[in-house]
Amino acid sequence: MFNRSFSLSSKSYLPGVWSNFNSVRSTSLSIPFKPTKDYILNKTAGSKPPSLKKLSNKIKYQSPEGLDEIFKLSYNYLENNAKKIYDKLESTSDLKTRENLLIQAEINNPEVQYNFQYSNKLENNPNLIDYEQPIYRYLGKKHWESYSQMLLMQRLETLHVIPDTMPTLDPKAEVNVRFPFSTGLNLWIEPGDTLSSNTTSMEPSIKIQEYDLIDTTKQLYTILIVNPDNVDIENDSYYTSLNYALTNIKLSYNDNIVDARKFTNLKQNLLVDYQPPVPEKNAGQQRFSTWVFRQKDIMNNENILSKYANKFKSNFNIRKFAEYNNLEAIGAHVWRSEWDSNVANVRNIYGMPQGRVFTRERF
Amino acid sequence: MSKVFVRFKRTQPATAAILHAQKMATQLSVITASRKAPRLLKLRPEDLIRHQTVTKAWSLFQAEERAEQEAQLRNQYQSTLDAVELLQKISPRLYKSVTTPDNNITVFPRGGLRTPTEYPPTIVWRYQIKPN
Amino acid sequence: MIRSGIRTMASVASKENTKVINSGLILSRIPIVTPDLTEFEKKYYNYQSELEKRLMWTFPYYFYFRKGTLAERRFLKAQKYPVSKQPGVWYPKGIPDIRQNRERRSKQDVILPKEQEDINESLEKISRPVVPNPRTTKADETGDLTSLERKLSRTLYLLLKNKTGEWEFPTFQLKEDDALLHLNAETGLRTLGGKNINTWTVSKTPVAAYENNNGSDITFFIKSHILGGKFDLQENDTYSNFAWLTKDEVKNHIKTDYFNKVDCLLSKV
Numbered sequence: 001m002f003n004r005s006f007s008l009s010s011k012s013y014l015p016g017v018w019s020n021f022n023s024v025r026s027t028s029l030s031i032p033f034k035p036t037k038d039y040i041l042n043k044t045a046g047s048k049p050p051s052l053k054k055l056s057n058k059i060k061y062q063s064p065e066g067l068d069e070i071f072k073l074s075y076n077y078l079e080n081n082a083k084k085i086y087d088k089l090e091s092t093s094d095l096k097t098r099e100n101l102l103i104q105a106e107i108n109n110p111e112v113q114y115n116f117q118y119s120n121k122l123e124n125n126p127n128l129i130d131y132e133q134p135i136y137r138y139l140g141k142k143h144w145e146s147y148s149q150m151l152l153m154q155r156l157e158t159l160h161v162i163p164d165t166m167p168t169l170d171p172k173a174e175v176n177v178r179f180p181f182s183t184g185l186n187l188w189i190e191p192g193d194t195l196s197s198n199t200t201s202m203e204p205s206i207k208i209q210e211y212d213l214i215d216t217t218k219q220l221y222t223i224l225i226v227n228p229d230n231v232d233i234e235n236d237s238y239y240t241s242l243n244y245a246l247t248n249i250k251l252s253y254n255d256n257i258v259d260a261r262k263f264t265n266l267k268q269n270l271l272v273d274y275q276p277p278v279p280e281k282n283a284g285q286q287r288f289s290t291w292v293f294r295q296k297d298i299m300n301n302e303n304i305l306s307k308y309a310n311k312f313k314s315n316f317n318i319r320k321f322a323e324y325n326n327l328e329a330i331g332a333h334v335w336r337s338e339w340d341s342n343v344a345n346v347r348n349i350y351g352m353p354q355g356r357v358f359t360r361e362r363f
Numbered sequence: 364m365s366k367v368f369v370r371f372k373r374t375q376p377a378t379a380a381i382l383h384a385q386k387m388a389t390q391l392s393v394i395t396a397s398r399k400a401p402r403l404l405k406l407r408p409e410d411l412i413r414h415q416t417v418t419k420a421w422s423l424f425q426a427e428e429r430a431e432q433e434a435q436l437r438n439q440y441q442s443t444l445d446a447v448e449l450l451q452k453i454s455p456r457l458y459k460s461v462t463t464p465d466n467n468i469t470v471f472p473r474g475g476l477r478t479p480t481e482y483p484p485t486i487v488w489r490y491q492i493k494p495n
Numbered sequence: 496m497i498r499s500g501i502r503t504m505a506s507v508a509s510k511e512n513t514k515v516i517n518s519g520l521i522l523s524r525i526p527i528v529t530p531d532l533t534e535f536e537k538k539y540y541n542y543q544s545e546l547e548k549r550l551m552w553t554f555p556y557y558f559y560f561r562k563g564t565l566a567e568r569r570f571l572k573a574q575k576y577p578v579s580k581q582p583g584v585w586y587p588k589g590i591p592d593i594r595q596n597r598e599r600r601s602k603q604d605v606i607l608p609k610e611q612e613d614i615n616e617s618l619e620k621i622s623r624p625v626v627p628n629p630r631t632t633k634a635d636e637t638g639d640l641t642s643l644e645r646k647l648s649r650t651l652y653l654l655l656k657n658k659t660g661e662w663e664f665p666t667f668q669l670k671e672d673d674a675l676l677h678l679n680a681e682t683g684l685r686t687l688g689g690k691n692i693n694t695w696t697v698s699k700t701p702v703a704a705y706e707n708n709n710g711s712d713i714t715f716f717i718k719s720h721i722l723g724g725k726f727d728l729q730e731n732d733t734y735s736n737f738a739w740l741t742k743d744e745v746k747n748h749i750k751t752d753y754f755n756k757v758d759c760l761l762s763k764v
Contacts, residue, residue, distance in 0.1 A: 039409050049407035060589040062601070063410045064549065066542035071413045073535045074420030081423065108423075110416040118408050389558055399552040402592065402599045421539055438759035439702065446704040446715055453514055453713065460675050461700045472695040472722055479526045479648075482627035487527060488643045492693045492724040 016079040017086050018109050028130035031111045040110055041075070043068050078108040099134045099213050106135040116140075122176060122188060122207070124254065131209065131253035141211035144174045152332070155192035161289045161334050164228045165240070165318050174209040175292050175331035194285065194336045195277075197343045203244060203274035205259035208251055208292050208331060220295040221249045222327055223258060226318050227277065229286040231358070242312040243288065245271035247299045271301050272312055276346050277337035282358040289334040291318065293327035518676040519705070519714040520665045520684055521760060522653040522694065524643055524721050524739060528630050530764045531648050548602035553595045556605075573608040640738035643725060649741040650762040653726060654748055655687075656736035662748040664757070665734075666714050676701055677717045684719075687734065688726035694719045705756045716757065 019041075021027060031037040035050035045068070048058040085105040092098050106112050116139045119128040129136050149171055156162045162169060176188045185199045188207075206223055210216075225244035232239045248268050249258055263269030279286045304325070311317075322329065343355060392399075406414060451458040532540070560567035577598035580591045592599045634642035645651070654662045667683030669676070677699040685692065701715035728737050738748075742761040746754050 036409060040413060043413075049409040051407050051409060056587070059587050061407065064404070064406070064414070064542070065545040065602075066538065067410065067413055067417065070417050070535075070538040070542045073538060074417045077420045077424065077535065078416065108416065108419050110412045113415060114408065114412045117412070389555075393555045393558045396552060398594050399555065400599075401550060401552070401597075404546075404549060417539070417542065420535075424535065435759050442703045442756075442759055443700060446701040449704045449713070450701065450715060454516060457516070457669075457676060457715075465699060472720075474722065476525055476695075476720060476722065477527065479529045481529050482630060483527050483632070483647050485628060487632060487647070488725075489723045490643075490691075490725050492691055 016076075017083045017105070018079050018111070026130055026133055028115065028127055028133060028136070029106060029109065029112055031114055032127050036114070037111065040114060043071070075110065082106070082108070095213060102134040103138045106133075107138070109135075112136075112139075116143075122209075126254045131211075134213070137211045137213075137253070140174075140209065144209075144211070148174065152191045155334060156289075156332060159192060159287055159334060159336070161228075161287055161332065164287075165226055165289050166291060166322065166329050166332070167319065169329055169332050171332070172210075172212055172330040173292060174207075174211070175290060175333045176207040176209075177204045177290055177333045177335065178207070179204045189335055191334050192336065194338065197277060197279075197337060197340055197346050200288075200335070200337060201276045201342075201346045201349065203259075204290075205257050206290060206292070206333075207257045209256060210251065210253060214294075216250075216252045219251070220247075220298060221251060221258075222247045222293040222295055222299065222325070223249065224291045224293070224318060224321070225274075225288055226291065226316060227286050227288050229284070230314075231280065231283050231356075239314060240316045240318065241275070241314065242272050242316040242318075243275040243277070244273070245312075247271050247301055248295070268301060271304065276350060278343050278347050278350075278352060278355060279337050279339045280355040280358060281339045281343075283339065283356075285336045285338045287334055287336055289332060291329055292331040293322060294330050296326040296328070299325055514710070515712045516669045517666045517712065517714040518669060518680040518683070518701075519663075519716040520653075520667075520680040520719055521702070521716050521757065522665065522684065522719050522721055522726075523762075524651040526650055526764065527647040529648065545602070551603065553597040554603060554605045569608040573606045575604065575606065640740065643721070643739060645739065646741055648764075650764060651739040651741060652745055652761060653721075654738050654740050654745060655728075655734040656738075657734050658732070661750070662738075663753070664714075664716065675699065676715050680717045680719070684726075687729060687731060688737075689729055692724040692726055693722045695722055702760055703756050705753060716760070718760070 018029070021030060031040065033050070039047055039050055043063075048061055049063070052058045052061055082105045085101050089098060089101045089105070092101060112135055115128045116136060119125060121129060121140060121143055124131065126132075129140070131137050131140060152171065152175075153169070156169065178188050179185055179195070179199050180202050182202065185195070189195065208221060208223075223244070223246040224242060226240050227243055228238060228240040230239050230241050246258065246263060246269055248265075249262060251258070277286060277288055308321075321327075339355075347353070347355060447458065447461065450461065556567070556570060560570050574596070576596055577593055578586070578591050579593055580586075589600065597603045630647060632642075632644045632647065633639075634645035639645060643651070653665060655665050656662050665680070665684055665687065667679050669679050677696050681694065681696060684694065696717060696719045698718065702718050703716045705714045705716070706712070707714065726737060728734065738744075740748060742763055745757075745761060
């Protein structure tokens with residue numbers, strides 16, 4: 001029809017693509033809490049938002065006038081559009097195109113938007129934010145790019161982690177670092193934070209959130225923590241040490257926190273055991289940068305150890321290591337450490353020699 | 364001794380100044396938000412999502428309309444082009460006549476075309492034209 | 496498709512080319528009222544205006560009505576005032592937040608005092624209440640296709656029914672040697688529909704070409720608007736009937752390939 005028609009009432013199919021939860025459609029694309037879902041999708045005249053708990057608040061609250069009527073039409077319109085995209089999806093086989101279409105089909109779904117906007121994106125509940133779904137990966141990536149990614153790049157650049165370790169970084173995966181609770185700080189640390197030696201005395205857990213379309217059953221990851229600020233008195237310089245190295249780590253979109261549970265096979269996964277930061281007195285701050293790489297193929301740790309073990313501690317070249325092993329840097333993180341009164345204790349626990357004390361005059 | 368009662372003493376200059384000041388105050392008050400701004404509109408998450416959905420649907424709807432219009436314009440241009448090219452093949456004389464600029468014809472009609480209004484005028488259509 | 500009798504006289508065309516050239520006229524009556532809104536648009540505009548009212552500043556009545564005047568008193572009398580805040584009273588819907596007689600948490604209804612209604616409304620009286628004319632007319636009710644007053648919100652196009660019973664846009668053959676497309680169409684329209692018509696031809700460039708009878712008969716369309724007067728079908732031997740139709744109706748009246756040619760030229764509003 002040429003008349004300005006608005007296609008919605010003419011085609012009514014039940015249920016719509018967004019509410020037809022058959023075996024294919026993930027339940028994470030729906031709001032699990034029923035009152036909220038009911039309120040958003042089928043609000044009746046008198047009902048109040050379930051996020052309001054107190055009765056007095058419920059009585060006071062008024063949602064905008066005219067919203068109920070227009071919402072129904074808008075929802076049907078968007079759902080109709082989504083149906084067209086799903087129809088197109090059936091005749092598409094290319095994975096990238098399919099991913100794009102799936103994103104387009106769900107991005108305007110209010111339930112998806114609600115789940116994403118109002119739940120924890122970092123420690124995600126797969127019932128709400130399921131990163132297996134392309135739409136959540138897309139939204140997650142946009143959210144990451146809007147702040148955390150920029151913050152990370154700024155910290156990496158101002159602290160000169162780039163180019164002191166790797167030449168540059170094209171960030172593709174979100175990397176977050178947290179130290180275990182027993183050390184007193186149970187937070188995801190912000191890139192560039194200065195941490196006490198007590199906090200960093202045990203190995204961190206590292207969360208690697210992939211947003212790209214990858215084959216999670218095959219993809220392996222390498223994680224390196226390097227410290228480029230070890231004092232090298234002989235050469236009046238600094239050298240890089242490798243403080244932690246994990247290889248052949250397998251991740252999935254939702255279960256991606258790398259800690260002791262993740263590397264069961266020590267020989268294959270643990271290349272270098274964790275060496276906690278033990279900065280020496282008056283030697284200034286040291287940067288501990290975490291680098292995450294995608295592997296091209298499986299790495300043979302015994303080979304690497306037999307060849308380069310002596311270099312890890314005193315003269316590690318992360319660029320050559322990455323090049324030699326065909327590693328692609330996808331994410332990074334950095335924290336700083338400096339000498340404090342607890343360093344001696346940490347050295348004791350790990351059986352390290354006593355640290356030096358630097359003064360202005362060398363003797 | 365004579366008493367002079369000045370009952371309605373005219374104090375024209377002073378009153379005028381006050382009136383002027385009052386007028387200024389009123390006019391300033393009209394254009395400032397103080398005491399006139401309503402409370403901030405605070406939406407609950409659920410309603411915010413509903414609002415976003417409506418806004419999104421509207422923008423998509425508008426984009427669709429716009430795309431349709433652009434496609435129509437493109438087709439119109441193509442149609443004109445095809446017609447003129449065909450005319451060139453068939454009749455060079457007519458082709459020349461339609462492609463030579465002529466100011467007389469492009470002049471917008473005197474009296475103009477009526478802009479559509481929400482409701483029709485009392486006399487919907489003028490059936491009698493003035494003879495030239 | 497038509498006029499086999501006319502085509503035999505195609506002397507001009509045969510000089511230049513073997514093809515018969517016609518000039519067609521797409522004569523339109525532009526909408527008189529604004530387009531009808533869809534349900535979606537109506538509700539969206541309603542929602543937006545409600546939001547705007549809610550966020551609007553308080554109406555500064557003191558600017559429009561001077562203090563102490565009758566007009567001010569009438570205006571203030573017509574207003575509905577919100578519940579005011581009293582000490583020691585429990586308000587279930589929240590404590591009133593009133594400034595300048597406006598509840599700040601909701602929209603303000605500004606009520607204009609009603610004018611005294613005059614029983615004998617005469618057109619001369621300036622203060623008579625404004626009553627808009629209806630958007631549908633008598634022609635819509637009776638279904639009169641020849642009226643220019645039908646479907647005020649849509650663009651109407653003039654269609655003619657020829658002797659073979661088919662509908663088409665007015666088509667006129669170029670007969671003289673020096674005939675021009677748009678002039679031929681204009682004079683043709685006036686011989687067919689009478690002198691009492693005022694049109695504006697937008698351009699002398701044809702907007703579309705339609706080849707008929709295996710390409711031996713070509714119609715070049717010229718666009719034009721009717722500004723005044725009316726089309727009154729005169730006695731002739733080509734056309735028997737005429738109608739002013741919207742795009743949808745045009746589609747139902749003419750052949751599909753003919754319609755496809757002019758599809759993009761017709762407005763959907």
